[in-house]
Amino acid sequence: MSGVVKDTDGSPVSFANVVFKDSFEGTISNEDGRFYLESDEKYTTVVFSFIGFKNKEVTLEARSNYKMEITLEQEASSLDEVVIFSGKQSKKDNPAIDILRKIWENRRENGVKKFNQYAYDKYEKLEFDLNTIDSALIKSRIFKGMEFIFEEVDTSNITGNTYLPIFINEAFSKVYGDNLINEEKEILEGNKNSGFENNNTLIAFLKDLYSDYDVYDNYLKFFDKAFTSPLSRTGIDVYNYVLLDSAYRGDKWCYNIVYYPRRKNELTFKGDFWVNDSTWAIKEINLQASKSANVNWIREVYIEQEFDVLNDSIFLITRDYFMSDFSLRDKEDAKGIYGRRTTLYDDYSFDIPKDKKFYKTQIDPYQYEVYNRPDEFWDERRMEELNKDEKSVYKMLDTLKTVPRFKALYSIGSVLASGYYEVDNFDLGPVFSVVGFNEAEGFRLRLGARTYFSQNDLWRFEGFGAYGFRDQRFKFGLSGKVLLDRKTRLTAYGGFRKDVEQTGASLTSTTDVLGRNLASSSLVTVGANDRLTRIKLSTVGFSVEPIKNFNVRLTGSYRKLRSATETFSIDYLKEDGTIGDDVSQPEIELGFFYTPKRKTSGFGVERTVINDGDFANIYLGYTYGLKDVLGGDFEYQRLQGLYTQPWNIGGLGRLTTTVELGKTFGDVNLSLLNPIPGNQTLFSIYNTFSQLDFYEFVSDEYVSLHFQHNFGGRIFQRIPWVRDLNLREVIGFRTVIGNISQSNVDINRSNIIYQAPTKPYYEYSIGIGNIFKIFRIDFNIRGNYLNEVQYPEARKYGVTGSFGFDF
Known part of the structure; x- marks a missing residue:
């Protein structure tokens, strides 16, 4: 009702x-x-x-x-x-607050955290339904030839809206945990889904949206947002609490507390919970997200959790229900999609230790039988029966996938999501990089393709061709990689690229043979973007992942570099006293990459990251430049490090921090140094300096710090005439300090005067995000180096922007 x-x-x-x-x-x-x-x-x-x-x-x-x-x-x-x-309720003399304090005192003693080790069975059902079905939608041309699917339309007992089941995924897992060593491992034993059997990336992405949570935590993360839990220690600052009732729930006497938000637009819930009067453990709780919460594309979030009694003092979760209503519009009659996740828990066992190796050993990411279990498997392990609608989804989608019009609609969605257009066993694209512009090439057209038999291909070839209308030159690149061992992810790769590149666009170097930077192909730039380099790059290497999310790469590369414009020079003084205007340089690089808590989909040579931006990224690299080998011009060594970390700071939003540092030992020319990455585009590019031109600072040793904090609307929500716009505040601070050796200065014969930021250069920005839910604009301010002789026209102020689809 x-x-x-x-x-x-x-x-x-x-x-x-x-x-x-x-x-x-x-x-x-x-x-x-x-x-x-x-x-x-x-x-x-x-x-x-x-x-x-x-x-x-x-x-x-x-x-x-x-x-x-x-x-x-x-x-x-x-x-x-x-x-x-x-x-607003008083915090003094409020019995509900006294009970809440009891919950805080006992929270770590409840549930599986009370035991040294634990194990349980977990059944998860994820469903999606197209809602608000009406006659206009049924008769729409978009569904021509697919009218049979509307035979499965039903009416929600919750909202009264009609809906059409479109997707269901079931998973059964065994979960093991050890509280003494703070480790947990989930082993998937069965997975079954309708409609997207071969699209594990989509399934993994959807499951990540509904990531696990603990209502006892101070903040509950959904859709990349941190909602304040009503059981949080900071809850009394954002919620009102009322002790409403007391009664038996099962055979336990419990108190019923109602809670609701003190203010609008915050990431909060309203609802109630029942808490036992002796153990202070939650027996039941429901949470409904505030409709005014600053979250995009979601009209409703509703959660129910139930706990069962193991003995007189321990309550364990048995059922978790999560429902969300996705829609591009907030109006109640707008069409959207219901997303529902039901998780059931059973067969708990405790204090059965396992060896540490059990938690560290990697599991084969693909086991055919796991994804092809017989019906008998699900009949035995499914903890609740599928209803009529859920059973019909399997049959309906099997038929739908044979309809040509559905295949066409699916292809359009795939292009928008991946940027590639599928033709047989090839993907054409990326479609968003077809047109570009820079001073060397003028307008530029680029067409690329890659092999794609499935998401789990054990080998892949990729290539592109590009043509610049100003320089009238053809550019191209080819690369290939093959997975030699699935368990350790031993991979061999190599390729060749001939292209135009902005080599001063990032501090941490890359040997990605098909790597491209926005700075060398952006349609619009600030000032002259003519400091470009023609590059011929060949690479070959191996990578291995001995531990999950820890990757080791050994790469050999050979580069030939030359200026791409008449107004830019990379000239340098050779040992024999002549001037060199190009560089030939072989390198050997050993790189270590660690990305803890990264989640990926697929088991082929390329995997898709499904929680991008939600994990730390740590890199340590050593590079050795070879002289007189294959005509190498310089001998040098380079050490580089990078550490990026996102931080969810509860109700204060999300902070992203990055530190980069590096040093080059030996004398090299401009193209092998470390220019501080400027940004002459109109886009906000993280880890660059918006008010610096390319090659404005040049160094051979540096330390760079970047901070960016998104308050998520915390400030705007307190301004009455602004809060309804759901805008979000973003601030940034960037600084770098570096040096350039005198010996490197002495061999410079380019038209770039070397200037290193020997006193810290800094700039900061103030941004307004979530404009029309997709756009952010940043106002950037340069802090110093404003009156230097070399750069009298330094840009003190600037405006950049970015697009994105964020919740």
């Missing part, structure tokens, strides 16, 4: 209780007084109540009751209670 609760004046009653009579099944109305409630049981009466109002019982005339309008009358004798409880 669904509807709205109002008072006699027609104003919505927020956070009213809606409970089936003589049951413990209920919910709470939202800020607008709206509610929805469903049950597998057949109840005939529902009770509406709120402090200060008379209780109202309503007889349900049908199995499903939609768009109900309930009016509550005030009780004169309870007006004082309304004053106390309807607004």
Whole structure:
């Protein structure tokens, strides 16, 4: 059933209780007084109540009751209670707060954390439904030839909206944990899905959206946002709490506490929970995200968790239900997609230790039988039966995949998501890099392709061709890689590229043979972007992953470098006194890459990262330049390091920090030094300096720091006339210090005057994000080096922007 609760004046009653009579099944109305409630049981009466109002019982005339309008009358004798409880609650003399403190004191003693080791079975069902189906949608040309799918349309018992099941994924796992060494391992024993059997990336991405959480944590992360838990130690600053009731839940006496947010637009919930009066463990809890929360594309988030009693003092989670309503528009009648995850837990066991190697040993990422279990497997391990709608999805989507029009729509979606267009066993693209512009090439066209038989290809070839209309030259690149051992991910790779490159666009060097930088192909730049280099790069190497997310690479490369424009020079003084205008240089690089908590999909030679930007990135590299080998011009050694770390700082938003450092030992020319990465584009590019031109600073040793913090609307939400825009504040600070040796200065014969940031250069930015939900604009300010003789026209102020689809 669904509807709205109002008072006699027609104003919505927020956070009213809606409970089936003589049951413990209920919910709470939202800020607008709206509610929805469903049950597998057949109840005939529902009770509406709120402090200060008379209780109202309503007889349900049908199995499903939609768009109900309930009016509550005030009780004169309870007006004082309304004053106390309807607004912000006092933190003093509030019994609900006293109970909350008891929960904090005992939180680490509840559940599996009380044991040294634990293990349990986990069944997860993930479903997606297209909602708000109407006659206009059914008759739409987009579904021509696919009308049969609407035979499966049903009506939600929760919202009253029609919906069409479009996807279901089931997974059964064994989970093991050791609290003494803080390790946990989940072993997937079975996976079954409809519609996207070969698209493990999509499945993994969707599952990551619904990542596991613990309601006892201070912050619950959903959709890359940190919601304040109602059980958080900081909860009393953002929630109001009311002790509403006490009763037996099963055979345990529990208190019922209602909570709701103190302010709008914050990442908070409203709902209630039942807590045991002796162990202070949560027995049941429901959470519904505030409709005003600053989250894009999601209209509703609703969560239910149930816990069971192991003995007199331990409560274990048995059921976790998570429902979300995705839509491009916030209006209730807008079409969208329901996402529902149901996780069930069973067969707990404790204090059975396993060797540390058990948690460290990698599991083969692909086992055919895991994804092809027979029906008998699921009949035995499925912890709740599939309903009629869920069973129909498997059959309907098997038929749908044979429809040509569906294949066409799927291809369009795939292009938008991956940037590649599929033709037989080849992908053409990236389609977003077809057109570019720079001073050396003028307008540039680029076409690329790669082999693609499946996401799990054990080998892959890739190439591109490009043509510049100003220099009238053809550029191209070819690369290949093959996975030699799946368990250790031993991979061999190599390739060749002939292209134009902006070599001063990043500090940490790369030997990616097909690597391209936005700086050398952007359509619009600030000032002259003519400091470009023609490069011929050949590479060959091996990589191995002995430990999960720890990669070791050994690469040999050979580069030939020459200036790409008449206004840019890389000239240098040779040992024989002549001037060199090009560079031939072989290198050997040993690189170590560590990305803890990175999640990937696939087991082929290339894997897709599904939680990009949500894990640390650590790199340490050693490079040796060879002289007189293959005509090498310089002998040198280079050490480089990089550490990027995202930090979720609870209700204060998300901070990203990066430190880079490096040093080159030996004398080299400009093209082998470390220019501080400027940014002459109109795009906000992280890890570059927006107010520096390319090659404005040149160094052979450096330390660079970057900080970027997104408050997520924390400040704007407190400004009445701004909060409804759901804007987000972003601030940044960037600094670098470096040096250039005198011997490197002495051999310089280029038209670049070497200037190193011997005193720290810095700049900062203030940004406004989430403009129209997809755009961010940054106002950048240069902090110093404003009156240097070499650069009298230094850019003190600048504006850059970026696009992105973020929740």
